[in-house]
Amino acid sequence: MIDANLLRENPEAIKASQKARGASAELVDQAVAADLAWRKALAEFENLRATQNAKSKLVASASKEERPALIAESQELAASVKQAETLASEKEAELQKIIWQIENVVIDGVPVGGEDDFVVLREEGTKPNFSFEPRDHVSLGELLDVIDIERGAKISGSRFYFLKGWGARLELALMNLALDQAANAGFTALITPTLVKPEVMAGTGFLGSHADEIYYLPADDLYLTGTSEVALAGYHSDEIVDITNGPKRYAGWSTCYRREAGSHGKDTRGILRVHQFNKLEMFSYCNPEDAEAEHQRLLAWQEEMLKKCELPYRVIDTAAGDLGSSAARKYDIEAWVPTQGAFRELTSTSNCTTYQARRLNVRYRKEDGKTATIATLNGTLATTRWLVAILENHQQEDGTVRIPAALRPYLGGAEFIPVA
Template identity: 75%
Template sequence: MITPTLVKPEVMAGTGFLGKHADEIYHLGTDDLYLVGTSEVALAGYHSGEIVDLADGPKRYAGWSACYRREAGSYGKDTRGIIRVHQFHKVEMFSYCRVEDAAAEHQRLLAWEEQMLAKAGLPYRVIDTAAGDLGSSAARKFDCEAWLPTQNRYLELTSTSNCTTFQARRLGVRERFEVEGRTETRPVATLNGTLATTRWIVAILENHQQPDGSVVVPEGLRGYLGGLEVLEPVG
């Protein structure tokens, strides 16, 4: 889905982004709308106030959108390149599932992220984020960090979060279930995960650059570049 980049306050609040990180979000005061920092927000609000059918398994979406972040508090760190910018594009995964299936769905999203990293030929590590570092919405979050040779450090490229029922309760997203012979409704679980951002370009160029300045195209990406194997410097 190509998702909206402007959302209502109730959707932004419902996803948990108007807490301690509210100063990182652009607010359009005249219209009382917010610019999203991730298409997770619009995808979470897509079924707001609805009863969704999960009888055949999770409802999975991929959102493509421009994203906007003020990067408040970054104090110039990594702001001269494309690592930390105010506007960028991102592909985001989003799942609605039963609470009992959330942990398995979380592992599925993480596996897709790791497959992407492997196709790009990037050395990486997976961080099981400490509880004290989690945002208000996530019950568990995995960060995938790729190695950056020029900075001699790992940089977060993707992350995936299991928000359990936090967002669904606030946005009124429910499912029907049977209990003691009667049908009731209950909140679903929501999960999200990044598949790709422009930040990936940094890791791909740095890890595959050759001494002459050329860059070897990872085998997993060559099919998308017409079979191109090497990016040659211009001039």
């Protein structure tokens, strides 16, 4: 949710942001009008209520003779108070409905445009130079017997798979490497619920335009989360978080579920785009003034992981039109996928500023003792998709895959994944 003060003081800034995203600027005008209407109705109700409270108080101390007249007066008042209260809450609901649709205000400097208008910030690592025809991760998966897509489809349908043998171990190794890195950096590890209530899903901003990507269980009115970000953001909802000693950081591990409703025919081969995968997510609650610096720190930790996995990558600054509704800025790291001759997204880190926290009512205490809305940020540290890049970039001519040195301690010291 955007800041009501900003709406009152500088609606033009919000309009400009909405335009940059390709979202509705008209919503902002509607919100300003609804805000005025609500405050007017609220003032009327509160004045009536104050009168009623005063009269009620008189009843208690009134004499027997005075009482009936006072009660009669109050009775009359009660009806108009109720009416005014109803009107005020209707106006508030109207305002909320509009204001919740307005997306986060984009940070200055974010590239304008849509999906293809990202800016490449840097490119790191060396792309492998194969002296043979490289196999894609599906072929390698079969050859090494580490990914079983056929049986995944047999029991669950398309976009499901089994990780098997060294494949299963490799994923756990990757997750553990990431978790250790995060823990050493001061993150608190969390294994999160993957079914959440509607208000939490809505609070994190996922029920907007992406609602059809989410699995929903109507019998229980619960949503399956597509990222542990949902649970991590909800973790401190309705709380005042202590960040006097710096940002509160969590490393959340969970299985993630995505319907991929809008992506039929896209990345149908292999495990690049699947309905279920595992992810280790960094999440940070911090002072809003520190949010942009924290964003850079999250990005640096992500790059550290990419380097440990010895993957060539580039960092992109996502354009305004491609940001999620909660994000004010987003950096993606894309790893080189040799058989596609392309960079593919392995991580994403978003600065949600105070937008998400305001919806979920997460605050911190300022130095003057007053409370204020906190800032939230998130970023991927490892996902199942990384296996694609690791397998393809580190393959040898004989089909074996060299294990990056940083992962070996988690795989009993093995240096290669052998052919099955």
